[in-house]
């Protein structure tokens with residue numbers, strides 16, 4: 345009923361406005377200019393508006409750089425990352441300079457050569473030399489950019505297998521990530537969704553001997569300055585593995601294996617110590633403290649202080665909890681990495697434990713808990729951030 349009344353009121357207001365405008369029209373002096381053809385005054389107004397619009401655009405652009413510049417990513421933490429950033433910077437710089445000049449001229453000329461009674465348009469048929477110049481310059485510039493881009497692309501995308509990269513599988517499912525290390529042999533065991541059962545959440549083929557020493561974990565550790573070749577697999581829908589700090593992204597497609605290789609160059613600790621990150625963490629924590637005061641006043645739980653960690657995100661909207669789909673990445677020295685990897689159980693041992701457990705009936709009850717299913721839906725992230733990086737966490741999450 346209220347909606348109906350609101351509609352009637354709005355309709356009546358519209359009619360009133362229309363009637364008032366008619367009264368204004370009628371009350372105009374009879375000698376006023378009612379012609380539809382633009383006169384000098386109209387042209388001047390439009391000329392000024394054209395100029396004002398481009399000034400507005402530039403002011404907004406400068407403001408955005410000023411205000412949102414702090415959201416830029418820091419220096420790339422991978423070998424190819426700086427190449428990628430340079431390509432991006434060169435392209436943007438060229439586009440920006442050309443855009444600022446041409447857009448400015450366009451609007452300025454619209455103002456300068458606005459119509460005036462006394463002005464007469466010049467008839468100018470064509471000029472081959474001019475046309476040649478404004479065609480050849482963009483052709484050369486664009487061709488240069490494209491060739492430069494192609495070289496950079498092939499440099500980044502072609503994995504140099506002679507460097508003997510470490511093979512790591514990144515496995516995506518709604519809504520979390522797992523990583524599988526290839527073990528001593530640096531060869532991943534075959535896997536297929538058809539083999540998914542119980543603790544074998546990634547569907548590793550038990551009959552493949554290469555899979556026995558594979559290690560499945562919930563956070564990604566990488567040794568610094570060592571090339572890594574990632575093999576991506578998805579359990580369900582299309583995901584996208586996005587490593588913003590390493591300038592890497594790859595589609596994760598169900599039914600096929602995609603790959604991307606890079607070499608991390610800055611450890612998590614070094615990144616934390618960097619000027620950029622110290623500043624960033626400080627400002628995030630200042631905001632959190634302000635928020636905490638409000639939360640405290642409302643008697644709600646407060647936020648923990650923020651500490652920087654690299655992370656892997658999903659960059660394809662893949663469902664309800666897509667926003668929460670992330671995995672912590674730790675870049676560390678080779679010794680630390682080896683020590684960490686040493687602690688992780690192999691797939692073979694996890695499977696052996698499972699079959700032992702199955703023989704003891706009293707142990708198999710815990711996983712039937714209906715609440716654990718909800719956990720897997722929305723709160724996987726909490727598991728990722730905790731220290732449970734062994735395969736046991738995998739078991740708990742998925743039954």
Ligand SMILES: [Cu+2]
Nearest residue numbers: 583658662669
């Ligand atoms: Cu996803």
